[in-house]
Amino acid sequence: MPEQLLFAMEVTLNGLMAGVLYALVALGFVLIFKASGIFNYAQGVMALFAALTLVGIQQGQVPFAHLINAVFGTEVHHFPWQVPSLIAIVLAAGVMILFAWIVEKYVLQHLIGQPDIILFMATIGLAYFMEGFGDIMWGSDIKKLDVGLPQGMNATIDQVTFDWFGYGFFIDNLDIVAAIVASLLVAALTIFSQYSKQGRALRAVADDHSAALSVGISLRFIWVLVWSIAGFVALVAGIMWGAKSGVQFSLSLIALKALPVLMLGGFTSIPGAIVGGLIIGVGEQLFEFTIGPMIGGATQNWFAYVLALIFLIFRPQGLFGEKIIERV
Template sequence: MPDQLIYAMEVILNGLMAGVLYALVALGFVLIYKASGIFNYAQGVMALFAAMTLVGIMNGQVPFAHLINAIFGGHITHFGWNIPALLAIILTMGVMVLLAWAVQHFVMRHLVGQEPIILFMATIGLAYFLEGVADLMWGSEIKTLDVGLPQGINLWIDETTYNIFGYGFFIDNLDIVATIIAALLVAALVAFSQYTKQGRAMRAVADDHQAALSVGISLNFIWVMVWSVAGFVALVAGIMWGTKSGVQFSLSLIALKALPVLMLGGFTSIPGAIVGGLIIGVGEKLFEFAVGPLVGGATENWFAYVLALIFLVFRPQGLFGEKIIERV
């Protein structure tokens, strides 16, 4: 088998793995949009906030340590103990549920029935607020995240050569873990949305807030539930991205890469988020492989957005989105 073909196959495999990580972030957008019709600009910052909170809890870091020391003149930074990863994840999920309740109680319930642009602007404000709170709570330095996944040769983290059809392919094992987790998440979320009472209520709320209220659906409960699930998805995405590249404030920018994924897959389709992520992941890797050397490289920075623009022109609802028909 020619070396170029082997390398191209490796590029495709790595593109699929990268696409899964994009899709994990896009899932959070889809969940909130399906339930409320809100495009949650803060989803990327939620992943950052969850990852930073997880690291802070695991390391026994004192929240708001810099602020406390500045006010009281102390030098305390840590409690002096470390929290096991599993317990820290559970505690972080509790924080994300509390955040979901706060968002609903202090922001969203006051905006019922407002225009979509008003709700979108509210999520922009929420994004900057969460980013500031994360900085005050945990500091702005880059943090290493290790949740205890096995490391070493032939295990789940390091790059290991897998022999396929007699040829070696370098695949990051963390991406394999992300693929498995994403598949399980999608299956669970689709089942929840289609076959549970709460899932059907979620879709009803997305169609019409006032009509859902009139038939006895608790808007407050549905929104807290959906923001909590989106917070869990953000936590999973934050763990994967944070383990891969460190927990840093640039992590919030992964939301920008999720936008083309949503435009391809559709804003209301959970499977579409996965398919869109895979298309973007493979497409940008192949384009960089085939065209990058001819144009000076760095095509991964803009390929996804050009592809999304093409979709907006010819199929604005995405591959799996529903075409909106308005009667006049």
């Protein structure tokens, strides 16, 4: 097989893996949008915050150490212990649930009935708040996240493809793990929303708020629930991204890319988020590989957005979105 084609195949595979990570972030958006009609811009920052919290707990960092030191002139930084990964993950998930509860009680409660765009801007404010809060709580230096996920090139794939094509594909183990985790997560979410009582309530709310209220479903509980789930999804996404490229501010910018993913897939569809993520992941890698060198490279910065923009002009509701019906 020609070298170029093999290259393209490898790029495509890597793009698919990157797409899984986009899809993970996009998943959190879809969950919240379906249940509450809120376009949660803060999802990316939630992933960053969750990852920061995880690393902080794991390494036994003192929360707000920077602030305490500045105010009292002390020199605290770490507790003398380290927390095992699994417990740290559970604790971080607990923090995200607490966060969901606080957001519901102090922000969303007061914004019920406001236009969508106001809610959207409120989540932008929330994102800024969390960004500052996370940095104050855990410090803004780049942190290394290690929860024992395998990393580095997958030797088996390299060997097998070498035997087949005479050229070994480079696939990161971490990406494979991410793909598996993402599919497990989607499966779990599907089972949860199809078969559990809360899951059914969730779908009822997504379908029609007032009708759900009238049959006795507590909107407040559902919102806390869905923000908690989104927080958990953010934690998973944060772990994956953090293990890949370190826990740092740019994490929340990468998460911005989940937006075109959503637009492509449709705001209300979980399969849409996955397919959209894969399309964007593969698309931007292939575009960079084929056209990129001709026009100066670094096209990943904008390709996703422009693709989504062009796509939307022809199909405003996205691939799997519900048809938009407008009435006066």
